[in-house]
Amino acid sequence: MLWGMMAACGDGITRAPKTRLWLGRKESLEIEGIQESPIFGGFLAGADRFDHRLFNVSPAEAMEMDPQQRILLECSYSTFCAGGLNRATLDGSITSVFVGIEQPDWATVSTQRSSSVYRVSSSAPSIASGRISFALGLHGACSSIDSACSSSLVALHAGHTAIRNTDCLTSLIASVSLKL
Numbered sequence: 001m002l003w004g005m006m007a008a009c010g011d012g013i014t015r016a017p018k019t020r021l022w023l024g025r026k027e028s029l030e031i032e033g034i035q036e037s038p039i040f041g042g043f044l045a046g047a048d049r050f051d052h053r054l055f056n057v058s059p060a061e062a063m064e065m066d067p068q069q070r071i072l073l074e075c076s077y078s079t080f081c082a083g084g085l086n087r088a089t090l091d092g093s094i095t096s097v098f099v100g101i102e103q104p105d106w107a108t109v110s111t112q113r114s115s116s117v118y119r120v121s122s123s124a125p126s127i128a129s130g131r132i133s134f135a136l137g138l139h140g141a142c143s144s145i146d147s148a149c150s151s152s153l154v155a156l157h158a159g160h161t162a163i164r165n166t167d168c169l170t171s172l173i174a175s176v177s178l179k180l
Contacts (some may be wrong), residue, residue, distance in 0.1 A: 154172050
């Protein structure tokens with residue numbers, strides 16, 4: 001989607017929706033004192049959709065999972081597939097995962113409405129890299145990096161350093177910042 005938009009010199013800025021559809025439920029933007037949404041912004045369509053079966057995630061856990069973690073799983077899998085690597089090739093490989101991720105807005109919403117056993121792992125940024133490693137059978141180092149605005153750059157540096165130091169032969173470097 002991003003590459004197609006860039007190739008077409010497109011613009012990802014649209015009018016803000018009045019409500020967002022998270023996990024099949026409409027959530028009002030009037031959360032934690034947020035009274036109104038900005039008029040325009042970059043909004044990701046389909047952030048509420050997730051094929052939990054592809055990643056062996058239970059329906060209950062998928063319902064509680066931070067959308068950032070779902071997006072990371074899907075994009076990571078797509079990245080490997082686009083690079084000609086399938087699950088059989090990846091399973092057991094010394095592939096490292098470095099993820100730039102900030103504390104999600106989702107944590108604020110999910111802790112207000114959930115008492116699920118998945119509440120802690122569903123919104124903890126530290127879980128994101130391990131979730132990718134576990135779902136794809138990767139046995140290299142994994143690290144979720146929260147350094148605020150520089151998270152993606154620090155993750156890129158860590159992944160590059162791991163390859164340069166031959167800590168791994170393959171490194172997935174990903175970053176996500178999805179706001180409510």
